[in-house]
Amino acid sequence: MAGSVALLLAACSSDDGDGGDGGSGDQPYTIGLSNGFVGSEWRTQMVDGLEEAFAEYEAEGVVDELVVESADTDVNGQIQQIRNLINRGVDAIIVNPNSETALDAVFREATGQGIEVFAIDQAVTSEDVTNVVIDQAEWARISADWLAGQVGQGGNVVVVNGIAGHPANEMRWGAAEQVFTDAGVNVLTVADGNWDQATGQQVMTNLLATYPDVDGVWTQDGMAEGVFRAVDAAGRLDRITISGEARVGFMRLWNDARATGFQSIGVVNPPGGAVSALHMAVNVLDGREFASGTIDGNTVHVPIPYTVDETTFDQYWGEAGSESDAYSLDGSLTRDEAADFFE
Amino acid sequence: MTGAAAGLVDRVRGVQLSGLATVAMLVVAVAVNSALQPNFWDSYALTSNFATFVPLVAIAVGQTIVVLSGGLDLSLGAQVTLASVVAVQVVDGSLDRFPLAVAAALGVGLACGALNGLVVALLRLQPIVATFATSFVFSGLALVVLPTPGGSVPFEITTAYRDSVLGVPVALLLIVALALVWLVLRRHRVLRHVYAVGGDADAAYASLVPVARTRVWAYVLGGLFAALSALAILANTGSGDPFVGNELTLASVAAVVIGGTALAGGRGGAGGSVLGAIVLALVTNIIFFADVPTDYRQLVNGAVIILALALAGIPALQKRRPSA
Incomplete structure (x- = not known):
């Protein structure tokens, strides 16, 4: 073939x-x-x-x-x-x-x-046509693996996805769901945030009100910033782990919250x-x-070029911290x- | 080419000054485009250009009929979207079901047009507001019918659409066919009533023209041409998309105005709108081949369209002057 x-x-x-x-x-x-x-x-x-x-x-x-x-x-x-x-x-x-x-x-x-x-x-x-793309499943698996490790077996996570039925969303969630199943992580619910920061924040606020025992959130792209803000507003950043993204806006929040022990992960979508x-x-x-x-x-x-996590954060933040919030880490x-x- | 242009000029001399302005714009647009694009007259370029024109030409004819009746249909683009997603769901890649898909698209156009007609003619809501509102109903329904892009049109249809018969692009034949349908309609009683109602509804009513029924007919015909536009889009793209037609609405109004039809109703015709639609599409080409930087294209495009609208309005001004 x-x-x-x-x-x-x-x-x-x-x-x-x-x-x-x-x-x-x-x-x-x-x-x-x-x-x-x-x-x-x-x-x-x-x-x-x-x-x-x-x-x-x-x-x-x-x-x-x-x-x-x-x-x-x-x-x-x-x-x-x-x-x-x-x-x-x-x-x-x-x-x-x-x-x-x-x-x-x-x-x-x-x-x-x-x-x-x-x-x-x-x-x-x-x-x-020749498609030259990153493997969306692999992209999702990296952050899902990390989150599963953080919440551990029996941990409870909620998911804020992009748009149900969108091809990239289906590929990503299909892979992440498998990771959670294999790791014995409970997925309490899956909601759509339309890949929109404000919508993501609104959806997460509703989820926090509905599910008091959330240990982690898995989300995609710019919605991470909205999810972070919702969790922060509820004062639960210390108890809820969030999968993030490799964009300066989210990394700025991440950087500010590191002092209080907040950790996250950002997989580059270049x-x-x-x-x-x-x-x-x-x-x-x-x-x-x-x-x-x-x-x-x-x-x-x-x-996928690289992943920003706790061990590499300082290096990448040093390189990209002066860029605008909308800047995506690249490769x-x-x-x-x-x-x-x-x- | 100048000979052909002169012949065209002779033929339209007896018609309308506004028609002359449209033909002049078309001649200029073709001349500029072919000067900037060395392969403009090559068979691929001709075929692909005409393939791009058909959807806008069809919706412009529909908009003309509504405008002639004294109305305006801001939901036509949404009707194109809805008709196209319904048709693509019906056809589902099978050539046998294509006639059924055509019927489904026309049915959608008919139903949407009838709804608009009833709202405008019987409930007597302002056409702009009423059709703006129904446009959300239609585009919302389109999302229900086809939530994400997909579905496929039979290979034979997309291939035939790009083909040519004896050197004449099929898409050009479709444009000629649309113009012929208009000419046939033009002779029909319904269209004479449309002109009468758009020109002076009270006078038409006094002359026993069924005003409300005529208005409904205008929107129904508009919807049917929107359905034809939808089928052309499907043949062009080969697949369904729940947002595909929405941008055509305002372009259809611009094409009508460039074509010399008065937005007040009662004066003009779809022949000018066909040329107006082609001028609009050529402007996009010209801006590309003139190497306008990509950030400036929308700006230049808008400016050129304003210029074209102004040029199309000049003959009307001259007509108005003696009586003022």
């Missing part, structure tokens, strides 16, 4: 006749970025990081132009973004998709024009995934094939690490 996808990718790049000035091993390449949501610092970091990495390749003559399509838009708008990139004659498109299914048809148009497509952050179902995808794109455009075992179907899992594959994914 992995081999056939790699062959398919190679075939796409080798018959690249009308995809602009590109082709297999025909540098310099033109790269397009399609991003359909600009309302978060995470996305801004994603675009900025990609531009930086691109500038390095540009200086070496490997690439010549980065066409950025980044605007708040719906699926129709993103289809038009991708069509514009196709008409611009790019060699590869890096896309942070607004939908895991609704762009499949336009991805087929792109690959039909000999263009390589890489999806980041959110995997898509289209087999024409905006730098776009940079990892750029390295992959250059390798594929150079005509290299994914090594067997590095690609599962059409999905490449990039490793991406180096070129050499990316090259290891290929034969």
Whole structure:
């Protein structure tokens, strides 16, 4: 399966006749970025990081132009973004998709024009596309493992999830639930906080009122800050353990509460995934094939860069503490690490 | 191309000054776009451009009919969303069920339009407020029908939508078909009544035009065109999304105005709106190919649309001057 996808990718790049000035091993390449949501610092970091990495390749003559399509838009708008990139004659498109299914048809148009497509952050179902994403299950397992260790067997936890039915939420919770079951941790209830800090805080306040015997909370992303504030307001920070996140806003609260013995964990969900995808794109455009075992179907899992915990907190807080609250701790594959994914 | 433009100009001379302004804008938009985009006339670029236009063209025709009747439908985008998620749930990837999905979408459009028509014509609520309110009902229902993006449209449909027949993109044929449906409707009694009611409801009532029934009809027709827009979106995306149509509402109003139809009702036609919708979509293309930095695109896009709206309004001003 992995081999056939790699062959398919190679075939796409080798018959690249009308995809602009590109082709297999025909540098310099033109790269397009399609991003359909600009309302978060995470996305801004994603675009900025990609531009930086691109500038390095540009200086070496490997690439010549980065066409950025980044605007708040719906699926129709993103289809038009991708069509514009196709008409611009790019060699590869890096896309942070607004939908895991609704762009499949336009991805087929792109690959039909000999263009390589890489999806980041959110995997898509289209087999024409190479997904370059972190393993959401692994991401969830790390913090769930830690929390299970903190509350111990027989401990009681509540869960504040993102949006029920959302693919990333299902993958994450599926993995975390398994961890809690295996560790003998009781999950009292699962609530949705819509990945929104304020909603997370409201939901947690209600949970605290309903469940007096909570030992821990497992939550995701920006909701950690809301959960922290709710627990803090109830004066129960000393008795309730919270799984956190690797964003400066939460780490600031964490830092202030450490004096009283508060501990947490933040698993990095890196905006730098776009940079990892750029390295992959250059390798594929150079005509290299994914090594067997590095690609599962059409999905490449990039490793989670690092985790902030009690032992590493000082180091990462020292590096990121001066950033704004919305800043996410980041990381991406180096070129050499990316090259290891290929034969 | 100048010859073709001149021919077009000749043909519309007898029609309306506002129509002339719309055609002029289209010619300018096409000229600028093809100057900025070297492969504008290539088959892929043409096909993909027309594929992008169809949903907006369809909803713009629907909005035109409502506006002509003296109303405004701010729920049309939500109707597109609801019709598309219902259709995608019905079709579920099977080509055999596609006719059923088309019927379901049209049924949704009909029901939504009838509800709007009843609220506006019988309860006599202000169209802007009433349809703004029903838009939440429709988009809320869409979330119930399809809570998360998903579902699939048969491969044959998405492929045919991107195909061309004898070098003519299928999407262009669909736009021509929408225009033909409009021309047929234009000759029908219901549309004559719509013009009469939108122009002067009291005079129409005095001439025995069924005013309330005509208003309901206008919203129902609007809903049916919203359903056609929904089907085009499904063919374009290949999948369902419970938020897909909502942004089309205001674009449809802009297309109507650029097309030279008076928001006061009674004057104009969907032909202009079809061109207006294409102008709107081309503006987005032009801004991309003009290398406007991504942070400035929305700003420039808004400014260009305001300019287009103003240009579309000039002929009306000139018409008004002698009588003032």
